[in-house]
Amino acid sequence: MLYAIQSLPFLWDGLLITLQVSALVVLLSLIAGVILGIGIVYGPPWLYWPIRIYSDFLRGIPLLVLIFFIYYALPLIGVNFTNFMSVVVALSAFEAAHIIEVVRGAIQSIHRGQNEAAKAIGLRFTQRLLHVIAPQAIRRFLPPWINAVVDTVKGSALVSLVGIVDLTLAIQQVIGRTYVPMPLYILGAIMYFVINYILSSASRALEARFAYIRE
């Protein structure tokens, strides 16, 4: 038990890696997901199908399979990423696919009369998107997106399987030295729980804040 407490700094480092990976993936997947999501809703047909196939494919395979594939395959095609970069790419690609669907759902749930009214007063595409569509879409976008963020944090645990010393691998390593699995697993679970619980509480608060926009 004493060992467990002495290992806390080590676990802390692992936690930082988990947070770094998660934050990076959230940012990259958000940017890619929103851009591609807008593209799939408003873009021409030749844009729709590639994005659609990408989204369906990546959502149809397990995250673990994607991580292994990218981790092993990238070097073979000459791309020399570090382990860290490979998993960030894999996780971001995976989450982006989900965010595309969230964006698409949010935009398409807005009544088409809104877009028509915006056109009727002479707003251009970017203006319509910025002043009419986005303010309404954001409310529908945030709860599922925060779910995706929680999934990202949970998914980040898989990086431990390709050698990144995140919280999960840190726990494994400490257990390897101290032979007290249960308390450490529980401690790790609590740490993940705290992070994700804070995120989902934020989601509930945001939902309440935007509830004044009734249909």
Added chain:
Amino acid sequence: MTYHLNYDYVWRHFSRLSWGLVLSLELAFVSILIGMAIGLSLALAYTSGGGFVRRAVAGYVEFIRNVPLLLLVYLIFYGVPSVGGFAYDATESFVITLSVYAGATMVEVFRAGLAAVPRGLIDAGKAIGLTGWQRLICVRLPTMFRIVLPSLSNAFVSLFKDTSLASVIAVPELTYGAQWINTNSFRVIEVWSVVAPMYLVTGYALLFLLQRLERRFTVH
């Protein structure tokens, strides 16, 4: 660096993949059945229970849904035996883990499904003199099942993909088979280019079949 595709190794050991796929499906199926049992009982307890029960159920759900599945797999496979003093094999352990995981999702699905049963139907049941238990069995549960079928289908396909995590404790399902071929032959692109579509196609096939089933039962 040039890389020549060669699928020989993959085809020679394809049985690891095909049997692995079968095992993945079995794992998912057993887990969702147990998960549904857990979920239904807890959902009913939540709906009819008092503050303590509700907090306990909510605690279970929140805990499972906010913790990575991988950590749960480790916790149950490595952690529990160390305090319980027993050992179980990897497959048993994984089924327990995935069932507990599925159970948390199922509680939410069934709770929402029960809440979505139209008041009118329940009132009709009262009006013809059915008791609370009878209303539950004859009116609320059948209706609820029809309402939640789409969610159940999606949950099942999700669980099927989650079985890939069994590979980390050496359960010989599809991903483990792929990893085996991967590390023994380094035919990386070949093996994953076969296994990824296997997951994808199986997932779609499952959805398709389940949708056919749904259509027989949907509520309007």
Added chain:
Amino acid sequence: MSEPASVPVVRIRGVKKAFGNNRVLDGVDLDVHKGEVVVVIGPSGSGKTTLLRCINLLETYDEGSIQVDGVEVGFRDGGEGVRKHRHDRDLARIRADIGMVFQLFNLFPHLTARENVMLGLRKVRGRTPADAKQIAEQWLARVGLGDKFDSLPSQLSGGQQQRVGIARAVAMGPKVLLLDEITSALDPELVGEVLSVVQELARDGMTMIVVTHEMTFARDVATRIVFMDGGRIQIQGTPREVLSATGHDRLKAFLARIEMKHH
């Protein structure tokens, strides 16, 4: 009665549109001059709403020409006599001068009444916030909503929302106002407040094209009534001419059906 201006505000020639096999618009010719109130009536599926929506290109038209103030709405000159579809930017500029009020109001739910009216003034007309606020408030007051500047659409009744919709369209200073069955989604007791606003606008000289089922309104406010059926204009004329037309079978049948609905 003043003479109509020589160039019609809206000039429609030979407009055709098909959805697959369905010929929604089958050769429509129509001129609308400044100050006119043209009311379009007809059974559902006659193409009247589609025609209206083609004028500000919320729907495209396949053949023919629609010109607003001399500018072809749907196409530009692609050189060598070829017509090309207009880009979003061009369309935005053209639409700024055409106002539309919708059956389902389509107010922006995240903006107050004042902000709904201000949006176009700020972003399309380029007004300063202070100017836009003043103009918006003036128009909202004119439609009888002087105490509702800060209300959100969800806090307003149907009739009030529609009046905001009218203010939003009219504040832009359009050359022509398109009204698409603006009272069809309203509870009967709220229809009157909306129609009296439209009547006032007509009295002040706004050029309008109105699609409606409200026959009394058509009779009282229209300078011309157009009856459409099967994608074409069947008959048009002054209200008295059209509404008492004895020779026209389809019109008579349509009017009879409308009469029955109101009893």
